[in-house]
Amino acid sequence: MSKRSSTQDSVALAFELLKRIPRSYQITARELHQQLQHIGIDRDLRTIQRNLEMLCTHFDIIRDDRNKPYGYRWSKHAGGLALPTLSAQDALLLSLAEQYLSNLLPTNLTHSFSGFFEEARQRLSPVTSNTKEREWLQKVKVVSDGQPLLPPQVCSDVFKSVSEALFHNRLLNIEYHNAKQDKKSGLVMPLGLAQQGTRLYLVCRFDGYENERSVAVHRVTKATVSTFNFERPKDFKLSQYDADGRFGFGEGNRCKVKFSITKSIGEHLLESPLSLDQQVQVLPQYYVISATVVESLQLKRWLAGFGDDVHSVEITSI
Template identity: 55%
Template sequence: MTSKKSTQETLTLAFEILKRIPRHKKVTAPELHIQLQEIGINRSIRTIQRNLEMLSEHFDLNRDIRSKPYGYSWQKVNKGLSANYLTPQESLLLNLAEQYLKQILPTNTLRTLESYFDEARYNLEHNPANTKANNWRNKIRIVSEAVPMLAPKVSPEVLSLISEALYEDRLLTVEYYNAEHKTQKATVMPLGLAQQGVRLYLVCRFDGFDNERTLALHRIKKVVVSTFSFKRPQDFTLEKYDSDGRFGFGEGELCSIEFMITKKAGFHLLETPLSQDQTVEECEKHYKISATVIDSLQLERWIRGFGSDMTLLHKIRDSNVHSTA
């Protein structure tokens, strides 16, 4: 019985060492010693060194003996150990990536990672050693500032084809309906994919135009990926498109606003300002606030949302000034 337990512990140590040997850099026995201690495996550095020497004889490991401590890595032709040997930290990272990034990762990447996602989920849920990492998933959450809504249904095939075209920079032919329920067909350059709340949007340029538009993915009924590729416009970035307020139905034009707001309703604006140039004047029952912001439908809705708690003093739009964020 003792011999069997000793053999299991030896194998466990060997596997844990192999899991932590990288492919693109070297790791030393002292570094492995610290990593193993963090997961509750307490062995002497000499024991780890002996295991590394033994493993080097039976696995495709590089052993760098030019200086001490010796460095170990997988040979480049060897892929190392697979997803079956993920650490608790790797399992947690992959699980959170699956949960929060699944909609905006390239479809081909998702397919490649499926086995890793499955193994990560299994490691967290079925390995008692991963209890703390597993519990972390219930200790965090990304919350919405808006009223909770169910996500609109997006065709998996549509999402897959759009992701493919976006990844490969290929033209798309899309059939979609607009807010008036009119069906249209167009050839577009897919430039970006954005998630706003529960909705997914495709940012694109229509054939023959030099400006960008946004299409809601749940309104796209059919997609055909062209065999023709395109060169992405050098003057377009998704970050700039967002900072221009385009997802809030703006055109990147700035405006100066000044308003009075009750202290109860406006206190959060002292903690989270509207802009870098925001100024606040404290009155008896109100704050008088001025700021330069993106002019958009979203801004109008935001102002109306305060009701009688806010009084708009002025809003001046300068069409000659644009966001440079």
């Protein structure tokens, strides 16, 4: 390796360490070592320790050597570049992003921001904060519109590989099982990642096919990122894939649906219509609802879920 490359690597390592040393709590060399490994910077623990000692002599970083392992943090009075502090508003935004968007962020970005996430938690903790921003976290929540379910277990290595391949547009070898527990494998072109309730789905094209399919990430038992890149299909849009009802087991075909629903049960459809062209006929005991929607298995399951409160169902393909 040339001297120039070696110097650049040293500077890059020092910069990554500086970004990850917190101000309001201590972090150990081993914790920093693990964070760097997650983003692809592979250095031995002793190298990390030597760099931390060097940074302590050049920056306002405090080393707590009262007990091992030593802890490192920025001085409260550090200024300029040496003050990686977050405002209460920054901490609130990062806390909400970590809580609700962690599965939709590239894993390299999530690991890169791990220090900031921890800093945000410390910034909004009851010990260090008594702000309206901390109170806000107790005032908002995303709630389920159905029976709450625990999320299925996703292998962390699988998710890392899926995220990496999706981020870098690389082919992905997967082994998985379907709902019938049949084991399958294939080389796929990862095109999108979607969260539906508690489940994550990988939208992809299998090698040799021109259509897209959804694979439940929790059913993937092994995923290996290929060294080969691919060019994303210009005709594919994840938003259109969703609009076509593909996550509801549809094929994008439209239909006219008409049904009668008990007034007390169907009241919410007056507030949240099925479509822009929805029409409602008011009868003494029922609403007669008609609308143009995507024809899908999800639609049929939704109607069946009302039991005897829905009747006279007509679905006409367009």
